[in-house]
Amino acid sequence: MRRALIVGVNGISISVARLLINNGYDATFIVKSEHEGQVVRDVPAYVYVSDQVNEEVLDNAGIDKAELVLSFADDETNLKVASIARSRGVPVVMALVNDKENYLDRFIELGVYAIPIVDAVISKIAHYLRMPFKQLLFADELVQAYYVVISMDSPYLGDELGQLERRCGVSIPLVIRGNEVILGRDNLSIEAGDKLLIVGRSDAVVRCVEKLY
Template identity: 25%
Template sequence: MYVLIVGAGQVGKMIASNLADSHDVAVVERDPEVAEEITYSFDVLSVQGDGTELETLREAGLERADLIVACTNSDEANIVVCGTAKSVSDTFTIARVRRRTLLNTWEGSEGAFGVDFMVCTDLLVAQTIFRISGFPQAQDVEMFAGGLVRMAEFDISSDSPLVGQRVEEADQHDSMTFAGVFRGDEMIVARGETVFCADDRIVVIGSPSSVKEFAMATVTDTTSSTDDVVIVGGSEIGFQTAREFEAHGFEPRLVERDHERAREIAEALPNTFVMESDATDTEFLAREHIDEADIVIAALDSDEKNLLVSLLARRVGVDRTVAIIENTEYGDLFETVGIDVAINPREETAEEIVRFTRTDQTEKIAMLEHDRAEVIEVELGPESALTGRQIADSMADLPECVVIGAISRDGELITPRGTTVPRAGDHVVLFVDATVLDEVSSVL
């Protein structure tokens, strides 16, 4: 596939990095220094110029492009790029936007703007926060097979009963599979003899109920719910997050310092209790019983402010904190100082876009630990190496660093075992080392 990426910011670089080994990639960037850096950093064609101009797109290979990704920092420019490309070609176009109003317009008018698929960053982040909030200690949560299957990544604390157990001892849930373990810089495929250690991050795949029961029983000793949600910051991400919780029956609290913005949010979100204040004011935190919150989400306009708010929340006794970070290099720092989950909007956007480059049968992907591993959903065809054979036999045709986590058949969840025989049309959810993804895809 020939992929043309317009915009070499963090999103563009992440997409280029992910695709360079398996696709022909060209990147258009206006900044000459950044365009030159791309040339030396990745095995891609770099074109310096304005991606909204047809001649620049042609210079980058528009006529042979299978996919165009417009991911500059300007919503309007991204839409113009797609419209310009569509004026002379039928290539598939993807536009990254931040404003949900543009997404609403596009969804309400088929083919609007010349965009085939639109990714709304702020909405993606809000949905991610909501998914994670329902699972204690979860670092990442994704849905597969139409919601029938959950994938979750958990931190293992030193006091977890999992520490020192083997996978075969901990495997007590009928509809859940242990998939992988991240230990420092090492990625371990979960086998029966694998022993869990403190500070491991483990990936499990199974039914929503089993994954949640597992989390409550073994990952953490807390039994608290996520009823009391506090969102700090009336940014677009903060607003969309509150709206997402409202849509699922919650009544979140939102703290916003600016009077006009607080009033605007209060009018738009009737089930959100908006408090006009500075969230770094410790007297305010005490007065409003922020310490009783089940989760505090920091969605202010800078990484530094989000770090400060999160640390204050932990200091007053909040069990769980989630912070938005724009700088990808801050992720490890935030978690090192005690922030439970750090979410980068650009990473969320890149992951959503990358799935369009997968083979036709791949339904969905989730990238873990900066794409060291992926969880993918594949619909099996009659020629797949898994179809019509017991899993114990067919796994010989797959690399060792692959785990079949779940199977969906006609709306029912099947927990895979060695004697399970997948059929054509089944949806299979697999945990795969990212380095062998192309090899796995070729036999599925």
């Protein structure tokens, strides 16, 4: 069975745990108090009550065998957990970011899927109001990945996806339209409210996002 290790307890982490369990994951929580342990008592998951960045505890919780580590605590705790998970070779590490300005770049440097809370809220508002929005998802020396919401004022409304890819020299493998996830294809027309995943060389992606945003 696939294993997921979840650090921190709040409404989001509990909902994510249920989602993972319903999709075949064996979930383990690491919480910092008996009170937090009681909060997750109705979730069918293992629970460790201890220091959340204690490597011995993380070892006992099975971090070396986890396919997925998610951290929902404060930024410093999330950063330490993410660093340990990356050092142990965990394939997928995700963390909420409360203070985007001071922490986002540090998570990205670790190769962690960072989810700024403020961006998650703003992206929803931008989607409903058809306003422009962009979020950096990944970056290293060569490659960047951006999530961009197309506004009603975008000059690329009606253009085909293939045209935009060739013009910018990037790849757009996914488009989210409403509740539908669409695999990118050359003849797909761009609509207001579309959310594009843009991937490619850092310089090309930056130029493309600047044109779209």
